[in-house]
Amino acid sequence: xxxxxxxxxxxxxxxxxxxxxxxxxxxxxxxxxxxxxxxxxxxxxxxxxxxxxxxxxxxxxxxxxxxxxxxxxxxxxxxxxxxxxxxxxxxxxxxxxxxxxxxxxxxxxxxxxxxxxxxxxxxxxxxxxxxxxxxxxxxxxxxxxxxxxxxxxxxxxxxxxxxxxxxx
Amino acid sequence: xxxxxxxxxxxxxxxxxxxxxxxxxxxxxxxxxxxxxxxxxxxxxxxxxxxxxxxxxxxxxxxxxxxxxxxxxxxxxxxxxxxxxxxxxxxxxxxxxxxxxxxxxxx
Numbered sequence: 001x002x003x004x005x006x007x008x009x010x011x012x013x014x015x016x017x018x019x020x021x022x023x024x025x026x027x028x029x030x031x032x033x034x035x036x037x038x039x040x041x042x043x044x045x046x047x048x049x050x051x052x053x054x055x056x057x058x059x060x061x062x063x064x065x066x067x068x069x070x071x072x073x074x075x076x077x078x079x080x081x082x083x084x085x086x087x088x089x090x091x092x093x094x095x096x097x098x099x100x101x102x103x104x105x106x107x108x109x110x111x112x113x114x115x116x117x118x119x120x121x122x123x124x125x126x127x128x129x130x131x132x133x134x135x136x137x138x139x140x141x142x143x144x145x146x147x148x149x150x151x152x153x154x155x156x157x158x159x160x161x162x163x164x165x166x167x168x
Numbered sequence: 169x170x171x172x173x174x175x176x177x178x179x180x181x182x183x184x185x186x187x188x189x190x191x192x193x194x195x196x197x198x199x200x201x202x203x204x205x206x207x208x209x210x211x212x213x214x215x216x217x218x219x220x221x222x223x224x225x226x227x228x229x230x231x232x233x234x235x236x237x238x239x240x241x242x243x244x245x246x247x248x249x250x251x252x253x254x255x256x257x258x259x260x261x262x263x264x265x266x267x268x269x270x271x272x273x274x275x
Binding site for chain 2: 024025027078079081082085086088089090094096098099100117118121122125127128129130139141143
């Protein structure tokens with residue numbers, strides 16, 4: 001996958017994504033706007049293609065498919081998180097017991113770490129503070145004991161993200 | 169029927185934004201306040217924008233690009249909001265803001 005073929009593919013994918021984005025945002029389809037769009041997308045694709053598409057892009061399709069399934073579960077978790085926060089905030093006694101926890105994961109790639117960090121922030125009662133990308137260590141602020149145990153004992157989310165990116 | 173769904177979405181969105189504001193005032197310290205704003209704002213904003221999207225899609229079908237732009241807004245809020253929350257949290261942790269424990273004075 002390495003070398004010129006992989007790079008050209010990355011530039012092409014970035015260019016198509018950028019140009020589609022341009023078309024949708026501009027809404028004008030005359031010659032001037034289309035030409036300007038092609039030029040701008042080409043410049044962006046040449047400069048920053050390695051941000052969107054990594055060199056080793058094996059099993060991208062399978063990973064994307066798994067990611068979409070994971071996203072459905074994540075959306076449900078976000079709804080739960082909001083009811084959880086609403087309950088804790090509106091309850092007269094405010095049942096909170098904040099603590100900072102630390103745990104290791106098997107994840108190493110950037111996308112996997114970002115997904116897990118943002119998922120933790122969006123799910124009930126936990127926010128990521130720090131991530132060590134070399135060791136896969138996460139420091140998390142939990143608002144009570146129960147959400148902290150969800151990450152320390154059950155590890156449901158870590159398993160799901162590791163399954164999506166296939167990094168056990 | 170459409171009006172009912174849109175109003176419901178807007179009302180639930182406003183409820184969560186309101187809860188976030190109450191949490192900002194009631195919770196005891198910096199980190200716990202971020203819990204309220206970081207989560208409630210995400211779903212509140214998304215629900216409000218989704219309500220507007222549905223309304224526009226069915227009432228003004230001659231401009232279909234506007235709902236697409238609103239959809240982009242939803243996606244970017246979902247990406248940016250947790251990242252910003254995490255960045256603020258990290259900055260506070262690195263500058264040494266002490267987390268609140270049960271039984272302490274609120275600050």
